Amino acid sequence: xxxxxxxxxxxxxxxxxxxxxxxxxxxxxxxxxxxxxxxxxxxxxxxxxxxxxxxxxxxxxxxxxxxxxxxxxxxxxxxxxxxxxxxxxxxxxxxxxxxxxxxxxxxxxxxxxxxxxxxxxxxxxxxxxxxxxxxxxxxxxxxxxxxxxxxxxxxxxxxxxxxxxxxxxxxxxxxxxxxxxxxxxxxxxxxxxxxxxxxxxxxxxxxxxxxxxxxxxxxxxxxxxxxxxxxxxxxxxxxxxxxxxxxxxxxxxxxxxxxxxxxxxxxxxxxxxxxxxxxxxxxxxxxxxxxxxxxxxxxxxxxxxxx
Ligand code: NAP
Numbered sequence: 001x002x003x004x005x006x007x008x009x010x011x012x013x014x015x016x017x018x019x020x021x022x023x024x025x026x027x028x029x030x031x032x033x034x035x036x037x038x039x040x041x042x043x044x045x046x047x048x049x050x051x052x053x054x055x056x057x058x059x060x061x062x063x064x065x066x067x068x069x070x071x072x073x074x075x076x077x078x079x080x081x082x083x084x085x086x087x088x089x090x091x092x093x094x095x096x097x098x099x100x101x102x103x104x105x106x107x108x109x110x111x112x113x114x115x116x117x118x119x120x121x122x123x124x125x126x127x128x129x130x131x132x133x134x135x136x137x138x139x140x141x142x143x144x145x146x147x148x149x150x151x152x153x154x155x156x157x158x159x160x161x162x163x164x165x166x167x168x169x170x171x172x173x174x175x176x177x178x179x180x181x182x183x184x185x186x187x188x189x190x191x192x193x194x195x196x197x198x199x200x201x202x203x204x205x206x207x208x209x210x211x212x213x214x215x216x217x218x219x220x221x222x223x224x225x226x227x228x229x230x231x232x233x234x235x236x237x238x239x240x241x242x243x244x245x246x247x248x249x250x251x252x253x254x255x256x257x258x259x260x261x262x263x264x265x266x267x268x269x270x271x272x273x274x275x276x277x278x279x280x281x282x283x284x285x286x287x288x289x290x291x292x293x294x295x296x297x298x299x300x301x302x303x304x305x306x307x
Pocket of ligand 1: 151156159
């Protein structure tokens with residue numbers, strides 16, 4: 001049964017882009033409802049320490065997520081913790097179907113972000129939650145005093161490694177080449193930690209364990225082809241993300257990597273539908289650029305609703 005209220009804006013995702021869109025919508029006198037799968041914050045909510053969000057020299061991702069969520073609600077945004085199952089973006093009003101019912105909205109801002117990319121190697125699926133993790137801040141404490149691998153060479157991998165170096169006895173950063181995508185400052189910081197060791201030009205070939213947990217990871221040297229086993233209790237996979245755009249692929253234009261095609265005004269190819277944050281085609285995916293998208297998307301939605 002559809003709710004009687006028809007919101008001006010339905011916001012899918014309650015990370016920095018979604019929360020900012022709700023703040024701008026509320027201040028412009030528009031009604032909005034945000035949908036989040038689990039808890040507020042998206043990827044930001046599971047990031048350990050954030051040092052590049054202006055005004056907050058060092059803040060926990062979860063804390064920043066709760067502050068943004070509170071601010072959005074303070075401006076009148078509603079929120080529902082329920083997974084969006086399908087959307088009808090072409091009807092009028094548009095319909096967002098969730099695990100807790102249908103919601104009618106005049107416009108939609110898609111701010112669903114991205115999910116972790118899997119390695120697709122033997123043992124990954126089998127040991128998920130038993131040594132294979134995609135979130136250092138969520139699971140790091142289970143590896144206190146243990147040796148772990150962080151796989152990846154981007155900002156997430158380095159933030160994870162730095163976070164885990166305070167908990168684990170040893171952290172190996174395994175990366176498939178010699179150069180990193182991560183910021184130079186993070187790489188320098190990690191290099192200064194005695195218990196962080198780099199294993200470069202290496203990919204994960206297999207994750208092995210006993211009947212209960214991971215006990216080792218087999219690596220393959222990308223230059224020599226040589227294989228070696230690293231004894232460890234866990235592996236944190238941080239090899240990038242995949243946009244959560246499956247629900248929209250039949251009606252919205254996506255780029256080859258699956259990101260929703262939209263410019264800085266966040267307008268998509270469907271009238272009244274906007275894409276904001278990590279899910280949008282863009283160069284720099286950061287909290288601050290996600291927030292900027294949220295503001296632009298709400299502004300554009302407001303203009304579109306006035307027509
Ligand atoms: P990313 O920047 O895309 O980095 C992914 C890393 O994984 C790359 O080093 C890549 O190697 C490697 N990789 C990809 N596929 C692989 C595979 N199949 N096997 C082995 N390695 C693989 O992803 P991210 O670190 O999650 O960051 C995503 C975005 O969020 C970035 O824009 C980042 O700056 C941003 N971010 C920002 C913050 C912050 O602002 N504090 C924190 C975290 C993330 P190659 O380099 O060889 O391609």
